[in-house]
Amino acid sequence: MARLNTLLFLVVVALSVIALIDCLSTDGTRLRSFPRGAWIVLILLCPVAGAIAWFRAGRATSASDIEGPMPVPGGGPVGPEDDPEFVKMLATRISGA
Template sequence: MLRGFLVVLSIALTVFALADCVQTEKDKVRGVPKWAWVVLIVLLPWVGPITWLVVGKDRPNEGGTDRPRRDGPTAPDEDPEFLRRLDEDIRRERRERRQRDQGGEGTGGSPSGSPNT
């Protein structure tokens, strides 16, 4: 009984892996050419189908979709352009504050040129 179950399971696994391999687009097949995968799946019971299912083709991302991975920054603090603009804004505000402070006090101000805080 157990032997029969294992034979049926082996055949089912082989048929499933073979169908998956045949339906997979050529650009998603990894390792060896598609025809070689078919030969491996058919000639090596258990090993061929399991190897195909584990490493044979590119799978979708962890999100379950086949979207392309985003290469750019994912948050504002990772975006170099955002950080550059932020730094420019901070410098401009400090410069304006320094000019206001120096304008209100006459020519007095800190000798180092840094803002009075």
């Protein structure tokens, strides 16, 4: 019985440490639901439930999970259709002028 208790304890500690490291290393723009400090407190005070909640609802896993526009590196257009100059050049090329 002592071995089982030790194993369960180590699993809970490992889960909490992994969740805490992931929470601390996640970019601030990818946080959901609560601020980082609230997630840290939740993970530390409720190790199993806090860690599971962090992995299920704390961090955005895809771009559609993040609210608001994604930041663009360099501030320029993302694709050619976002560049007004390119669209204008295509329009003149299609019209044959």
